Amino acid sequence: MDGELLKTLIALGALLLSLPLSAAQLDLQLDASSRTWQTEELLKHPQVQTVTIKDDVSYKKDMTYQVVPVAALLTGLKPEDHLQAVALDGFAAEMAAAPLLNKHGARAWLAIEDPAQPWPPLSAGKPGAGPFYLVWTDPEAGNISPEQWPFQVASIKLMAPVAQRFPALLPDPALKDDDPVKKGFALFQKNCLACHRLNGAGDAQFGPDLNIPYNPTEYFGADFLKRYIRDPQSLRQWPQAKMPGFSAQVLPDEDLEMLMGYLKHMAGRKVRP
Template identity: 65%
Template sequence: MNKRTLCITLLTLLSFSHLHAAELTLELGNGSQRLSSAQLLAHPQAQTIEISDDVSYKRNMHYRAVPLAALLEGVQPGDHLQLLASDGFAAELSAAPALSQTGSQAWLAIEDPEQPWPTLGNGKPSAGPFYLVWQNPGASQIGPEQWPFQLATIRKLAPVTQRFPQLLPAADASPAVQAGFVQYQKNCMACHRLNGAGDSQFGPDLNIPHNPTEYFSGDFLTRYIRDPQSLRRWPQGKMPGFNEALLSRTELANLLDYLSHMAGRKTAIE
């Protein structure tokens, strides 16, 4: 066996072992619970589902999955959830759409070690072992940042506004800035911090030391958000583009208003 074949074999075995050992942690205010892939695949509500136009795989996919609501014991629609991925991605989500049985429906997809999912690209892993997917996402305006893959932990927490006051615009900020703050929470916060505030460890801070509205001139920031690779083409780029179906012109304008506003509200990172 040559070195290349040996490396491939070892990587395959490690990946297989990782799937077998995978555990999802639930921290929902009633202690911490860990569920293995085997336990979730054997869940009484587990079933095979079809996801149309999967956000990560860019095509229709089939998964063995459990309704997310079935795992959220004690969680109420007014609660707030955070979904942490193993790579530091931290999605924030109101519990209401996660619990809904109509409109958008949230599912926890579980990767079966016996039937591993495709990789997300050359040299990349799959979306497993756990992946939050949605049927009919448009009904609840679920964006791509609410599809965390390689999911590791689901937590019930206080809302963002209570946990991170450094993110709040001024009390007299315009309605456009306030609306932009909502878009920031939905579309940016899973990857970025701002003023050091947030739980994501995935992307750079958007205000410290400099806010992107301070160094992108003209319409380049808009163009970058719409299609990052159109301005900075590099294979390691991870930021997705936000087309008008995901972020309307008005929503994008509001987001830029919020970022510009926060450029004048920098706080030191402790």
Template identity: 60%
Template sequence: MRGLIIALMVLSASVQGADLRLDIGPGSRDWSSAELLAHPRAQRIEVGEDVSYKRSMSYRAVPLAALLQGVGVEDHLQAVASDGFAAELPAALLLGSSGAVAWLAVEDPARPWPPLAPNKPSAGPFYLVWTNPAAARIGPEQWPFRIAQIRRLAPLAQRFPQLLPARNAGKQINAGFAQYQKHCMACHRLNGAGDSRFGPDLNIPHNPTEYFAGDFLARYIRNPQSLRRWPQGRMPGFDQAQLSDSELAQLLDYLRHMAQRKVKAP
């Protein structure tokens, strides 16, 4: 019965369409599915290697830059999904019109997208997709789906100082902090800091560098299912194209460093 109720709720939402909240300052507003599908910049795009569907997909989409009125390249944005996923996104990446281009794919209630997996909903109603993502090395965490809100926020260092390495940490660890922001913050918190409600905290009570022996943490990041086969596991693997060996080493050094900088969660 519960499964039937959920299915009916999903069907009802798909028929009625949805609203996207843009909280970006003077350009803030709510956009309905119908408004976005009829947007003058909306067009049909082809995504050759869709991160979520693992195949080629076709979408009606709007260039995200066309919706970000008043947002500057120095700004910081966050896409918040209905399941608690919160992707941190530099505005400069989203405003680019050459190389990698960000698009807001909009699900048509009359032609819903396929489910992401059996008994799961689709990636809609709003999904951030990319054309030519390799040009900017766009990672899988930068393809948020089921987006409910996009908001402009203060830089991470101001919002969450408990994420910062020590001032004398050095280039390797600071580079690892940048990798953490790109690849980990959409799902995880660290020292209680972050907006995601998706995955566990990576420092409290224990840092994964404290309980993964040898090279097992690196292997886990590359392919989580290679260490423990768990059908419900949602963490993706990060291959060389997404996270090089040197970048992975930077991330691990940052995590080891932060294991010595634990603070109480708020």
């Protein structure tokens, strides 16, 4: 390649990297109150404020953001409603509306990336958490899991409950309401369904199916499966690994047992997609 042309291309690349990010938009599909928010509109929202998140789940350090209370954007919703936050990479977090509407205790905020001051990469060779990132203050008060911190959010949708949309996820209907397997199903929705499908059911485009062709309880010993859920990279390491570990603070041992109980139960209820 001609030397002058190479210099020109390098200079052009440097110029492009130095340009600020373009503004983005957040699509809220909430029936009567549906609307699209532009970055600039959110940064001028009457309730916008600066919040410091201690030990941010995604960045693993304290981070300061311009935020708007999520409750201020979810006008007209009821605590019993069900939402799905969809990220640019296919991550689809299933979320009950109730904690998102809280104004005390664990509180949800929409962090907004200013194109003039972009956030840092999540790690080497990876993008940042923008343009929109759902973060929490005092998450311990609401037992908020890592899957309830979706980043690169593109849309938030009002949806029918998971059990209604995906009957292939349901445990045996003969089980009593207080059966631990049913509690495990609720934990699966909260902690796993954002990344994984099961029996081909779910909206995630991210991780492998957890029942087809094999359920992890069929090829992991119980102790190793627990260890994998707690600290995935202690068993499998690769540069693009994205599964977070679930600490005992987020997923207590009793809950982990019930989650594994649901998975083992579903190994006997395979449904080919």
